[in-house]
């Protein structure tokens with residue numbers, strides 16, 4: 218591990234120990250009333266973030282990181298200042314999609330995210346590890362602590378949008394993010410299989426219970442375009458997303474095809490070259506309306 222990286226990591230560890238002691242002291246005090254606001258973590262003093270948007274999926278492998286990166290790229294192409302907080306600590310895939318390998322260093326302001334050459338700021342556990350193939354085998358509370366530090370110990374600077382790529386499911390990390398970060402809204406990512414619809418409802422219900430706004434749902438792997446005749450092939454069967462969305466009274470923000478060329482571009486770390494602006498035009502509109510609301 219490089220010296221700077223080691224220092225950033227040691228600071229992270231020291232803070233986690235300190236936080237552990239504080240939690241212990243707190244829990245020994247007389248019970249106090251806990252409000253949703255009192256659980257929010259302060260932003261790093263050198264960060265000024267207008268909108269925090271969570272990207273969630275009830276289940277793994279539906280393309281949540283792909284959608285997170287797509288939204289980030291589209292907003293960056295529109296001229297907004299964008300960051301991605303990769304909260305998928307045990308399965309981080311954002312750095313690879315953007316071809317970034319540099320290690321995060323820190324200074325007096327905190328950890329400094331790595332910028333893609335197009336200017337998207339990224340923080341991910343893989344950018345703190347010397348070996349990207351080393352597994353992260355930590356228990357839930359430690360992982361959740363790291364995610365908090367990606368928020369309050371990272372010097373994000375000025376951002377219009379910070380996208381938080383969550384791990385799949387409704388476990389420790391989504392709970393921590395919803396409780397600790399000022400999430401403006403979430404985008405749910407799903408795929409057409411029927412089972413997934415039930416899982417969408419779980420993600421939706423969790424957001425509702427945490428009083429987080431659901432901006433809408435993006436269906437990924439909706440279809441495959443036949444390279445010969447251009448017909449849509451429904452690889453995973455008929456989509457039920459419109460029905461589920463109207464049942465939950467949420468909007469369908471886009472339907473993305475399985476695009477083999479995009480998969481290759483993502484694998485090669487050239488995500489900025491993927492063209493899916495039209496497919497995500499409604500999602501972009503909804504995100505932009507948030508920018509106007511909050512500016």
Ligand SMILES: Nc1ncnc2c1ncn2[C@@H]1O[C@H](COP(=O)(O)OP(=O)(O)OP(=O)(O)O)[C@@H](O)[C@H]1O
Nearest residue numbers: 277278279280281282283310385474475476480483
């Ligand atoms: N619409 C798409 N077209 C082509 N490839 C895609 C598409 N969506 C996702 N992929 C590819 O599928 C793989 C899995 O996607 P991704 O990592 O986004 O899934 P995920 O839901 O974030 O997974 P996990 O839940 O395990 O974190 C990646 O290699 C990604 O580039």
